[in-house]
Amino acid sequence: MSGPDRPGFTEGTAQRDAAWVQATLAGDKAAFGKLAQAYERQAVATAYRLLGNSHDAAEVAQDAFLRAYRSLGRLKDPRRFGAWLLRIVSNLSLNARRSRRTGPTLTLDEQWGTDGATGSDGQAISGTLGPDRRVEGEEFAGVIQAALERLPDKQRLALVLFTIEGWPQKDIAELLQCSLENVKWHVFQARRRLREMLGDELEEA
Amino acid sequence: MKIRISEHDEFLLNRLLDGDLDAGQEAALRRRLQGEPDLKAAFDRLVRLDAALKACRVRRPELDQAAFHERLMQAVAAEPVPAVRTFRIRSTWWALVPLAAAAAIALVVWTRVPGDGDSLRSPPLARGPEPSAPAAAVPAGDERPAGMLAVRFVRPWQGAEAGPAAGEIKVRFVRSQELAERVRARDAAELAAPANFLYIAGVNRDGDLSRALLEAAAL
Numbered sequence: 001m002s003g004p005d006r007p008g009f010t011e012g013t014a015q016r017d018a019a020w021v022q023a024t025l026a027g028d029k030a031a032f033g034k035l036a037q038a039y040e041r042q043a044v045a046t047a048y049r050l051l052g053n054s055h056d057a058a059e060v061a062q063d064a065f066l067r068a069y070r071s072l073g074r075l076k077d078p079r080r081f082g083a084w085l086l087r088i089v090s091n092l093s094l095n096a097r098r099s100r101r102t103g104p105t106l107t108l109d110e111q112w113g114t115d116g117a118t119g120s121d122g123q124a125i126s127g128t129l130g131p132d133r134r135v136e137g138e139e140f141a142g143v144i145q146a147a148l149e150r151l152p153d154k155q156r157l158a159l160v161l162f163t164i165e166g167w168p169q170k171d172i173a174e175l176l177q178c179s180l181e182n183v184k185w186h187v188f189q190a191r192r193r194l195r196e197m198l199g200d201e202l203e204e205a
Numbered sequence: 206m207k208i209r210i211s212e213h214d215e216f217l218l219n220r221l222l223d224g225d226l227d228a229g230q231e232a233a234l235r236r237r238l239q240g241e242p243d244l245k246a247a248f249d250r251l252v253r254l255d256a257a258l259k260a261c262r263v264r265r266p267e268l269d270q271a272a273f274h275e276r277l278m279q280a281v282a283a284e285p286v287p288a289v290r291t292f293r294i295r296s297t298w299w300a301l302v303p304l305a306a307a308a309a310i311a312l313v314v315w316t317r318v319p320g321d322g323d324s325l326r327s328p329p330l331a332r333g334p335e336p337s338a339p340a341a342a343v344p345a346g347d348e349r350p351a352g353m354l355a356v357r358f359v360r361p362w363q364g365a366e367a368g369p370a371a372g373e374i375k376v377r378f379v380r381s382q383e384l385a386e387r388v389r390a391r392d393a394a395e396l397a398a399p400a401n402f403l404y405i406a407g408v409n410r411d412g413d414l415s416r417a418l419l420e421a422a423a424l
Contacts, residue, residue, distance in 0.1 A: 027286045033278050040270055040277075048266035057266050058273060065277050066284070073289040141261050163258045188219045195254055202253050 013038075014079035021078035024069070032072075036065055039082055043089045049160040050093035052145055060096055064089040083174050090175060094153050140201075147197045151190050154178075158186035159194075208247045218248045222255060 017038070023031035043064055048057035068085050075084055148156050154176060161167040161175070162183070169183045176183065195202060210218075220226050221234055238245045 025287060025289055029278075029281055029286075032281055033274070036274060036277055036281075040273055041268065044266050044268050044273070054266040054268065058268060062273070062277055062280070066280055069281055069284060070287055072287040140257065144257055144261055159258070163255060164261050166262075184220070184223070184225065187223070188216055191219060191251065191254060192215070194258075195250065198254070198257075202250050202257070 013082065017081040018078040021072060021075060021081055024072055032069055035081060035085075039085055040065075042082075043085060045165065046086055046089050046161070047093045049164055050090065050157065051096060052149065056096060056100075057093075060092045061089060064092050067092075080174075083171060087175050087177075090157060094157075097149075097153075143198070143201070144194075147194050150197065151193055155186045155190035155193065158183050159190035162187050208243050208250070210243050210247050214244060215247065218244070218251055221248070222251055 017035065020031045020035045024035070040061070043061040044054075044057050047060040047064075048054060051057050051060065064085060068081075068088055075081065148160060151159065157176060158172055161172050162169060167175075169180055169187075172183045173180045176186075178186075217226070217230075217234055221231060226234065238248060
């Protein structure tokens with residue numbers, strides 16, 4: 001793990017985090033400030049990948065840090081603060097997504113301008129892009145984001161964190177509290193579904 | 206373009222993409238990619254999907270980290286110091302002792318081989334706490350039974366004189382430093398050979414999770 005927004009739960013960071021957690025529990029709020037600085041970008045980036053916009057991501061990350069602070073005394077292994085925090089971020093992001101579903105959401109059809117059109121059989125268009133609707137660059141990234149939104153939670157988390165955020169699979173397993181093999185399976189299934197959703201868009205130009 | 210490959214092959218392609226195959230598996234799959242157009246097309250499509258996803262990395266969230274941090278620390282400043290959680294069973298849980306006891310597991314410490322001295326004792330299966338260690342925190346002199354427990358036991362050595370290989374005894378919770386000796390004496394008196402010690406984790410009357418010594422009430 002090398003990027004600043006990616007987790008690196010090394011022995012060094014584990015010991016550092018444990019010391020900061022203990023100091024925080026002893027009343028040193030500045031120590032929690034150090035923990036926050038170490039994980040702010042990761043927390044916001046993770047929430048952003050799951051929520052799709054910066055504002056919501058920052059809100060969720062703030063909430064996650066506060067909850068982590070309040071619950072710090074219940075953290076069983078202070079060395080695992082980072083994974084624990086990001087698990088809170090992920091859970092809050094998923095909750096935010098679920099509550100957001102009651103309101104208007106950006107669907108694939110909206111992204112692609114089909115406006116809820118139906119196919120010749122009268123069924124709603126499944127969301128497969130036609131070759132003539134090929135989009136480029138940022139717009140295509142938006143299409144990917146919209147497709148990701150339609151994946152089941154665990155599949156989306158596993159794929160986003162592994163492929164986009166570059167997390168090691170073992171850290172994702174810890175986050176999702178499942179086995180490494182389960183992570184691989186979630187990633188596999190997520191790619192399958194994305195491929196089906198994106199259809200011809202993925203064919204070579 | 207319709208590509209038909211098996212789910213197993215599709216999974217293998219994913220593992221190839223993620224670098225999860227060992228050298229032999231990878232070489233075999235790459236050989237197949239040379240000769241199977243559908244497999245090759247599926248892999249190319251997978252690579253394109255992966256590239257499209259990785260391209261999303263450039264879309265970073267807009268974050269004013271200084272403002273974010275300041276806002277967070279202002280909120281933290283208004284919070285009390287987080288309380289450290291201590292593990293303690295509430296005293297009301299004392300009422301659940303019979304249930305806890307039913308779920309507890311007895312540990313057979315050792316069995317003496319009949320006819321031989323101490324040097325031939327069979328090795329311990331597991332060792333419970335020493336009898337001299339502090340017993341459950343029941344006030345001294347208070348020998349009221351705290352609950353009946355059903356304890357299963359097994360004997361690692363089975364011989365004609367050893368008694369039943371497995372069974373169940375009823376025990377009651379008491380505070381007793383001499384319990385181990387009592388159990389040993391009782392065993393020795395009633396059966397020719399075995400001297401099994403039974404220990405069990407229990408819950409004392411103050412609600413602390415602790416080992417508790419048990420007295421055999423019936424065999």
